[in-house]
Amino acid sequence: MSDIVHDDHPRTLTILFATETGTAQEIADRVAMQCRRIHVQARILSMDSYSPAELISEKMVIFSVATTGSGKEPRAMSRLWNMLLRSDLPEDLFEDLSFAVFGLGDTAYEKFCWPAKLLSRRLASLGATEISARGEGDEQHPLGFAWLLCTYLDISAVPRRSFFAMLRHFVSDKLEEEKLDEFLSPEGADELYDYCQKPRRTIREVLEEFRSARIPREYIFDVFPILRPRQFSIASSMKAGFYSAFCLRHPRQIHLCIAIVRYKTMLKVPRRGVCTDYLVHLKPGDRLPIGLQKGLFALPPDTATPIICVGPGTGAAPMRSIIEERTFLGSIANTLYFGCRSAHKDQHYATEWEAYVVAGSLTYRPAFSRDEPEGAPRRYVQDLIREDSKRTWELLGVQRGWIYISGYQVLSCPFENVLTKTIHCSSANKMPAGVKAAIMHAAQTEGAKTKEQAQDFVWMLEREGRLVEECWS
Ligand SMILES: Cc1cc2nc3c(=O)[nH]c(=O)nc-3n(C[C@H](O)[C@H](O)[C@H](O)COP(=O)(O)OP(=O)(O)OC[C@H]3O[C@@H](n4cnc5c(N)ncnc54)[C@H](O)[C@@H]3O)c2cc1C
Ligand SMILES: Cc1cc2nc3c(=O)[nH]c(=O)nc-3n(C[C@H](O)[C@H](O)[C@H](O)COP(=O)(O)O)c2cc1C
Structure with missing residues (x-):
């Protein structure tokens, strides 16, 4: 939505090390070198030459921490550590801080990597977000890069x-x-x-x-390629969540609607999506690093302007936030085309849509592709829009409405469920193209346009920002 803060991944970070015999510094140097390679600017400092107060304004810090006598922290860490242990620190002091800790120790000692463990626990208790599982280097084994491989690099990617x-x-x-x-x-x-x-x-x-x-x-x-961030559309309105006295639906929450990626390759090897599989295993209370990126959709300035949302499958996610926000703003000129296989299986947010319909603020048009009788052709959102040509032209052509399209580009492939084989789809099945063809059909049959004029009409909608698509493959 338009009022989401733009916050790209930080391209700078601070690396703090605390060493007695130099190993933690060596690790810090290596991490800094790797950062430079990927164009991340790294500031590297020994903890004793770092002002502890600075930590409050940091966004991202990597700690490389050795262990000394009976699990104690190296001397260089003491000042920072004593500051962190103060009992008067607020629980959200490091709310904006993301961090990772790499501990160095020796399993021959009872308190293996103790200061690193305590540091990550203390930072988390002060509101900081640990962006990766703590790494531990054991003097008994050569310091490997397994941690780095699992945490930052994508060895599950298909190589180029x-x-x-x-x-x-x-x-x-x-x-x-x-x-x-x-x-x-x-x-x-x-x-x-x-x-x-x-x-x-x-x-x-x-x-x-x-x-x-x-x-x-x-x-x-x-x-190895760096693990790239995955994008998911926000499925809740920040405004409706925060400001409404009557409908504080989800204060301080962001909702997502995510299809878990699972399929089998043509060699029958089961595959799971890297990110969605990680998400599946999260437990309530777990913290995870996220970034917010401004989406493509913006609302029309006038709440009376009609909008048409086309969001089959998880494409419903941004539509839910749009419709929440529009209804919060008092608009009733909202139409949603939603599509899924079956009304009873994957009709996301069905009860919410029904509630809007009852309240008179939504026209809801669902297409259930697998609920059709045997032998009947499957119906998709673009088929419904075509059936609704008269209304489509009235909203877009006459009332100068806006239309949003979101979701998987290919509809007839069951990408959103467990797949048993790879299916090749023809471009004719592409959902956004199908929707645009349906709009052209409406312009021709109801707006008396020629084929060329109908195509111009769709291009005009795109140029004017009245037709916006945010789809994925
Ligand atoms: C702007 C934007 C918004 C998005 N919003 C949402 C959203 O709200 N909800 C949502 O669920 N998704 C959304 N997505 C899609 C989501 O980002 C991807 O599905 C993401 O790749 C999942 O991450 P993953 O690590 O679990 O899967 P990955 O490990 O990245 O695997 C996904 C890849 O696996 C391959 N693959 C998947 N299925 C098959 C198959 N059957 N046969 C062969 N190969 C296959 C494809 O190459 C696919 O790109 C959005 C994408 C974009 C760009
Ligand atoms: C005197 C001494 C005490 C140590 N005590 C511990 C300990 O209690 N727990 C642990 O995990 N490692 C312990 N170690 C191992 C070091 O933490 C490990 O060798 C580390 O790699 C040293 O990092 P540095 O070179 O950055 O100081 C100790 C090492 C020394 C020399």
Whole structure:
């Protein structure tokens, strides 16, 4: 929605280390170097030359903390640690702070990595958000990058050609070298596609096959892609949530409507979405790092302007926030086209839509593709819009209404459920294109436009910002 704060991921961070014999500093230096590679500016400081008060205004800090005599913190950490232990600190002091802690210790000691553990616990109790599980380096084992791999790098991604080009430098087995040379040759492009993209083979699986690969630490960030953030539309109105005296529906909450990504590849290997699988395993009270990004949808300035929301499946998410906000603002000129397989299975927010209908503030048009009788063609949102041509033209052509489109681009593929096979869909099934074709149909049949004029009409809606789509594949 338009009034969401724009807050991109911070591109700067502070790395604080506390060392006795230099290892924690070495780790901090390495993290800083990797940050520079990915164009994140890192300020690196020993904790004893850092003013503890500064921590309050930090956005993101990585701590690298050694352990000394009987689980004590290194001397460099004492000043900061004593400040953090003060009992008069408010619980939300570090509300804006995201942090990660890497502890260094030795499992031969009873209190392994104690200061790192205590630090992460204390920061969390003061409102800070731990953006990744605490890392622990054990002197008994070589300090690995497993933590980094699991936390920041995406080894579940389907690798690009550039990954194979990098990998080629680090394999030593003759057959593996030849295979990679083949993949990377101009003639090998199809073979690489069949090996990798088509079966959606992941980096982890590729590495299991190219077993001679030894990737030096300093190249880790060149070889492996960084875990990228996933986007989800906000399904609740901030305004309706915060300000209404009568409908404090969700104060200080953000609602999401998320389809859990699960499917099987053509090689019958089960796959889970990286982010949605992580979300599934969250427990109430867990904290997670998020960022807010301004969406494409904005409301018409005049609440009397009619709007049409087209949001099948999880495309209902932004529509729910739009409709909540519009009804909160007193508008009744709202139409929603929602689509799902069955009225009884995946009709998100059905009771809320019904309540709006009863209150007279929503025209609700659901399409249930699998509830049609045997043999009958499946109906999708674009089919309903086509059926409603008269009303569609009245709202968009005559009353100069706005239309929003959101959701998976391809409707006839059951992407939103557990898939047993990969399905290839023709572009004719694309939902946004189908919706635009239905609008053109309305312009032709009800607005007496020629085909070319109807196309111009849709382009005009887009140019004027009255037709906005936010879809994903
Ligand atoms: C602006 C925007 C808003 C969005 N809003 C929402 C929302 O409100 N709700 C929502 O649920 N999603 C939304 N999405 C989509 C969501 O971001 C993606 O589904 C996301 O990739 C899920 O993350 P993941 O890590 O769980 O899956 P990933 O690990 O990223 O896996 C997803 C990928 O798996 C592949 N895949 C998935 N199914 C199959 C299949 N059957 N066959 C072959 N390959 C497949 C595709 O390549 C897909 O890109 C939005 C996307 C955008 C861009
Ligand atoms: C005197 C001494 C005491 C230590 N006590 C602990 C301890 O109680 N718990 C622990 O996990 N590690 C302990 N260690 C191990 C160090 O934390 C570990 O070697 C670490 O890598 C050192 O990091 P640094 O070089 O940054 O100081 C101790 C090491 C020394 C030399």
